[in-house]
Amino acid sequence: MDDCKVFYVFVLDTMADKVVYNNTQSAVQGRVGSVMVKKLAKFDEMLKKSTSGYLVGDSPTVADFCFFGMTSILQERMKPLIINYTSIIAHYQKIKNMKSIDQYYKEEHKGDGPLEKKGLELVYFDSVGRAESIRLACRHGNITFRDIRVNQDTLTKMKEEGLVPFGQLPVMFIDGVPLAQSIPILRYVGKLSTCTPQLYPSDDLVAAKIDATLAQIGDLVQPISVLYHPEHHGWKLDEPPKSGENTKKKCAYTYERHYVGSPR
Ligand SMILES: N[C@@H](CCC(=O)N[C@@H](CS)C(=O)NCC(=O)O)C(=O)O
Secondary structure, eight states: OOHHHHHHHHHHHHHTTTOOOOOOHHHHHHHHHHHHHHHHHHHHHHHHHOSSSSSSTTSOOHHHHHHHHHHHHHHHHOHHHHTTOHHHHHHHHHHHTSHHHHHHHHSOOOOOOSOOSSSEEEEEESSSTTTHHHHHHHHHTTOOOEEEEEOHHHHHHHHHTTOOTTSOSOEEEETTEEEEOHHHHHHHHHHHOOSSSOSSOSOHHHHHHHHHHHHHHHHHHHHHHHHHOGGGGTOOOSSOOOTTOOHHHHHHHHHIIIIISOOO
């Protein structure tokens, strides 16, 4: 039995009664939406209480850029979801109006060509997604980097060449050495930043608060990812379950289609 099957059998045996079987796209969207709304309300509350308007302390940190990256996506694609969160909107505007960021958005960003494996090179798709926060933190923190924008074919090629540690983007190359995962990359550039104060502080407690905020933003981004790519999370069935259907059979169907049959 392969590992994937072992995991599936374990989940089925221990969780069968608790698993929610209605995984049609609209059912998932409804559940995901309610999770997001609760989490967004918490951030709105947090920002309302902030005297500086930033998420942690009195100056911008990587947490603000991370949050801005996420709210940019919501502004672009799910505006009605955040329109009533006035403090979140105010935070979005505050970051957008920062001199460095305002200047960034006056420029055109089409990417800096292919990977050269020299200096700092951020590889991502030609979109905001999980990389914009890193691009903006670099700009505000005076960090020079090459902005490499690739398509799916180039990502596939890079994976074949063993250049993408966990098979996904963004990846930051540091003199050709790849660092994966958007949050650790953001923390890394925060430590390299030369603005005053730095975007990621040396004080352990403040740094831990920033980490906690980054983790919470990660929890908020995850449901968005489920909305856009339910199949990557095992949440999408090709056909809705019928009432009275054998749930184990349905689960097996999900497993076959979306775990065994998954291209990744
Ligand atoms: N936890 C990872 C998630 C990375 C991720 O989901 N990347 C997506 C784009 S946002 C990707 O590379 N998708 C293409 C694929 O999986 O082939 C991070 O924060 O960097």
